[in-house]
Amino acid sequence: MWQNFKNGFIKENPVFGLYLGMCSALAISTSLNNAIGMGACVTLVLICSNIIVSLIRKITPDEIRIPVYIVVIASLVTLVEMIVHAFMPELYTSLGVFLGLIVVNCIILGRAEAFASKNGVGASAIDGLGMGLGYTFALLLISVVREFLTTAGLSFVNPFDSTQVIFSFTIEALEPYTISLFGASVGAFLTFACFAALFAVLRERANKKEAK
């Protein structure tokens, strides 16, 4: 089970390994705050949807399982959207349309179909947690690089109260050299491509080790 959980990070990282959930990974990875907020929302939805799908797996007719999963996921996302809107208005504005689009994030439907519909509740919850954290980890990597290159610093504020800064620093010596391009879509694609290549190398190395 620990292996299942660990796989989500490097070997089967949903974003860099399986190329799932890329739209949101590219779009909202402009700042650390967005990445953590989005990661938390997706992880929450993923765990809950995996648990529910796993609970109803025996009573769901096979032909209509996809619509059933989609309704389960859409209800959960609506809930999460309302919670974020009520308690974290700043995050709600900065994630914008991508919060609702969690419904069509392939990771969630993919895990419901590939894992939760065949496994028990406990295992499905762990799988959801692992995959969700793997997604968050990928978002964190991209957003740290992008935020640092565009602002020469990093900052994180409390999502429940935007006046409370948890940490924030900038390297002043680097400020004249910031690259605003990395805040734009080009930067998202380039950063993503470099990480994807890096993960491909890591994966190959891990596979070679196993083969020996």
Next chain:
Amino acid sequence: MMELFSLALGAVLVNNVVLSKFLGICPFLGVSKSSKNAIGMGLAVIFVIFGASLITYALYYLVLEPLNIEYMQLITFILVIATFVQFIEMFIKKYSAGLYKALGIYLPLITTNCVVLFVAQDNITQGYNLAETIVNSIAVPAGFMLVLYLFSCLRERLDSADTPKAFKGNPIALVTAGLMALAFSAFAGIV
């Protein structure tokens, strides 16, 4: 009329869904390996988005809003889309077996193509009227198709290019997409 035209031009070139809004990346990478499939996928997406947006538009203003249950938006919209995709899948299966085989797994995946849900929601949140909704629901997927086709042509060349081993496949495709986004950002001033 002029406004509708600039809305369409804006949706295709300036705010392209793939390159500036990052939607529909999965089919963008998945189906772009040959230009023929790219066109098939593009047409299917235009058809689905156009149909689904009109239905969701009507549903929202005739059912959800009068009943004050706007919060059901996400659930209703995704169900309409899923049904519509099922319909087009049966249609293509019947009339074009070759295309059906080629599009394979990506056809049912139009359901989870974020562009579809995005356009349906965007029409509501932007407060578009019927004419604007129609233009928007054709222009946005047309922009998707344009980029998908251009990208598939580039990818056919990339296959034979000598790329570093780690970048083979998707990573180099993403670098290419980034450069395309850079090129498209030059359109920013025209609307």
